Amino acid sequence: MEVVWIVLIVLAVLVVGGIFIYNSLVQKRLQVDEAFAQIEVQLKRRWDLIPNLVNAVKSYMGFEQQVLTQVTEARANAVAAGAQGPAQQAAAEGMLTGALRSLFAVVENYPELKANQNVLELQEQLTTTENQIGFSRQHYNATVRDYNTSIATFPNLLLAGPLGFSRREFFDAEPEAAQVPRVDLGYTPPSGG
């Protein structure tokens, strides 16, 4: 009789423990999804801003069509990479960030563009979007690290596999992919601002 009770109590403890583990894993996975959604909002906003910027500077930049083409292509690649998972997407977005930097570096050469209110506003909007992507990425990677650690450690790992909790990718470009091709414009861009 006593043995039955002991078995029942052990079973109850295991079930309750399992429920706690399951709930905490679900919560952590949700945090990862929310953090990623936050990045996606900013990425979409950047995709929407870029055509406006290209249109605004197109007429001025007769000689540097190549930079504009680069930005447009990088944007198209980034949009296409959206479905290929965080690591791929991060790499494509890294390229886009680099292309935009080159574009703004070229803009510095055109006094009319630098004084253009529309371009200035777009530049500020793109800068803040890029910063927000950066900070959202830090937050996302922190939640992924937390989640990945928790599904890989005992006792959670006993339940994580069977219940379908898989590792998540960091939003981080591979070191090679992060290397943005340098555009030599024959001058050094000003630091700051």
Added chain:
Amino acid sequence: MAAGQVQTFYAQIAANRRRSVLLVVAVFLLLGALGFAIGYAYSEDPVGGIVAIAIAFVIALVMTSVSYFAGDALVLTASRARLTNEADQPRLMNVVREMSIAANVPPPKVYLIDDSAPNAFATGRDPQHASIAVTTGLLDKLDREELQGVIGHELSHVRNLDIRFALLVGVLVGSIVLLGDFFLRSLWWGGGRRGGSRRGGGGAAILLVIAVVLAILAPMFARLIQFAVSRQREYLADATSIELTRNPAGLERALLKIGGDREPLEVANRATEHMYFVNPVKKLEARSSGFFSTHPTILERVNRLRTLTGAAPLDARTMAGLHELG
């Protein structure tokens, strides 16, 4: 970022929290002791002292509640700050949104103060009810990265609940000073009336002396504690700011630029100075280290930042040279 550096942040946060609790306890004990001394001295009866403690605590509780729920509005009104928005200040609002993402707090309300002295402060009872106020001078004089550093500093105050603490401490310390003043004044005017009762014995006279000493010391002690704690908070907020922006250079440049500015902020006063980014009341020459200052010197802050990032500290001469250039 090195693991050791993260350790430093957490250690500083933990130390700061501990100090906060100690301060609140110390302030309440001081207030209670002061109440007891005053009550005992007046009634010459321990019961009177205990009644006075109760009264002191009720007063403190009322003032604490008022400051908790309406303190931010009072401070903002006293500083003549006006609410601003996206259309009016796009760059500022963008920077605030960026840094609130980095700090993982809701975007605070943003206020402007029309003053050419560059400065900023944060207030409110928690991150959900927080406000940041910046001067127009700050917006004119700082570039985007420097502004990020300053806003990061203010949002650290928000995230660490320094803002609630600053509001509460302001009022708790204020009530001790008020009580002390009240007692000293009533002792002066009521001296003749109580002359007869002193015949009751030497005990009452000794208590009276203790009461007077307490009444004189309490406000001094209270302000000293407040200053020491708020200096630690400035260092911590600087450290957290560069943790958030990942850009120590921006905050360092902002500190040097603001430190080199010679204008005092007109709307700041003794009651609100501890909330600001840099001490707003003193002129440059007087922004020196001292027992009574709410803020560490700019040089100390810059050098603490440089220690965290592993750069060589600046000396006072280099600082002076930078000011000449700036």
